[in-house]
Amino acid sequence: MPPSRSDRGFHPGLADDLAGAALALARWFTAGATLWCVAPRWEPHAQHIALEFLHPVVAGTPALPAAALTGPALVDTARVSARAGDIVLAVAASDEAEVRSLVTRGPAWGVHTIWIGSGPHPGAVAADHLLWLDDPDPRISSRGDFVLLYHVLWELTVRCFDHPALMRPEAESPSAATVHPDLGQLGEVVTPLGDGTARVRTATGTETVATSFVEPVHVGDLVLVHAGMAVSAVGMEEQR
Template sequence: MNVVSDPVELIDADLSADLAAAALVLARRFTAGATLWAVSPQWEPHAHHIAVEFVHPVIMGKRALPSVALVDPDPVAQCRVAARRGDVIIAVAAADQPQVIDIMRRASAWGVDTIWIGHGARPEAGIANHTLWVRSDDPMVPATGRFVLMYHLLWELTHVCFEHPGLMTVKEPECTDEVCVTCSDEGRLVEVILPPVTVMDEALVRTATGEEFVDVTVIDDVEVNDLLLVHGGAAITRLDEDM
């Protein structure tokens, strides 16, 4: 007697919506000249596969999209050096992978968007711009092809977006008297490039819009690669690893 098990829903409605949103952003970034950087410290072949998937125009007439696998033992340092403002970092990793967590928390200071593919327990809400997650605790999921299916669909949907040029441009929000990031209470995440030489000097930091100097007199012992929250040109706190 044959027992037929219930079919597995590989892509549910929520994941479909997440894939579509990520593909649209990715298409817009590629149109603006972005590079896609792929990392997967636990499952390196996925990083290579993603890079090949996007850079190789397997279908006649499709664009070859700039994509690179970063497989150095220190992917955080690699991303820091490689990624430019407007690029995208895509990670395939479990929610507790420390290097990917660090990349995601620094990405906004680098001015890059992030996509995180994984399964099981989800990462902290909002840590990545787009989270593409499989609802399964099966440890074999990374080897079953479900991740491959996701980034294949991401590639295909990205090219679908290219077919609608009107979607490729986004009007930049204008500064108004009602809400303005510069003069509101909103803080900006920055990463220290060069700490101050003396207590009266400013620190050179990397921001989402470029490099600038900020006042760090209220922060003790600022070091290279520290993440700081800046408001009005002054650092108001340091973000620890668990923040």
Template sequence: MSTTAIDPGLNADLAADLAATALILARRFAAGATLWCVAPAWEPHAQHIAVEFVHPVIVGKRALPAVALTGHDPVGAARMSVRPGDIVIAVADAGDPEVRSIMRRAPAWGAVTVWIGHGPRPPAGAADRVLWFDDPDPRLPAAGGFVLTYHLLWELTHVCFEHPGLLTAPHGPAEVCVTCADEGRLAEVIAVCGDTATVRTATGIETATTTLVGPVTVDDLVILHAGAAIGTVGPPGRAPEPLAGNGIRR
């Protein structure tokens, strides 16, 4: 008689996170999303995830659009590829600078983010969904736990497809300014002309005044509100600074 060992890292919390993440992915795919996969230090994981989703091994399961972004500039590749409504999934430890940059910028691109990793965790809010092994063993990325995680993510995503009622996300009221009905939105600067910047947001390309925040440069992240940049977003790990009066944080 043979038994199958279950990776002890797949605990109840991670199982619940997998289920919640699969539902998000299913809803995005149902709306036409593409999945972009990055793993700068472990590129085979990005390629493996893309293959899992685009080439299903079970008869009757749909092929889902997924692409591995590899090469020397994953941030630039993601910036050029990701479109509003897409998904970015990364496999990396919490200190990977390229993945940290992608995760920070993805909301301005309109993408939902998933981060798979191990060891010390990334800061709260670093990604929309974090699927994490607390084990710091440097051999873990090659030990099968990551592979099992994204295999289960693929399978659970298809389980969601079997229940069409789950695929429509509920829409609650947005938190907006009571004065002008606009919210604080993350934007990435793509061009600058004097006190005006062209920025990319989750809804498209916009023009914003930058008088309130001072000089900005291409690739900077700003908070956009009512057509103006009202705050800048610094490097990961910097504590957010509140803006007086309107409840929006930098």
């Protein structure tokens, strides 16, 4: 007998997670976002998702800007591709280091993130939306579960455009990774300048900040920026 939906990891809260992610996607697209899709171990999934959004097959649904990022060095590729306000959607298991790094950097780049995954829950990650299957089966990428998830996500997203009133930004729902202004905002070191300062990318742009509290800094390090200073390092040993 085929496994039931619950046996295959479709937990009861997944429907709510999908609805929330779809509404967010529709709003981000309305604001001018491009969707960048990644799946380091399963690149056809990234290509499939981009195709669905870019070339919809349902009459009357909009074509939405989307592209798959493939090949090595995905973090570097996403860094130069994604603009503030764009979206990175990843399909990956929880042990995928590149995806963890991408999701962690999302707030520094001003990029929204959605992670479709399976297996052990990734814990307190900075993704705006997690669509998770509690299923450790290594064959999950070829069973159709992920395909079903992102097809439903696409369908719900395009249906949101039928309700223009829903497209207004939801002011009281900040990114899951937003940092309180009193504490600072996440930034990524672009260029250490060698004089106790560095060029640092944040969601609001690239600026020169003082780095004396966190020296030495390297390209790609994550720091917390407050009042023109990098006040602490954020997992730099894991994020380069």
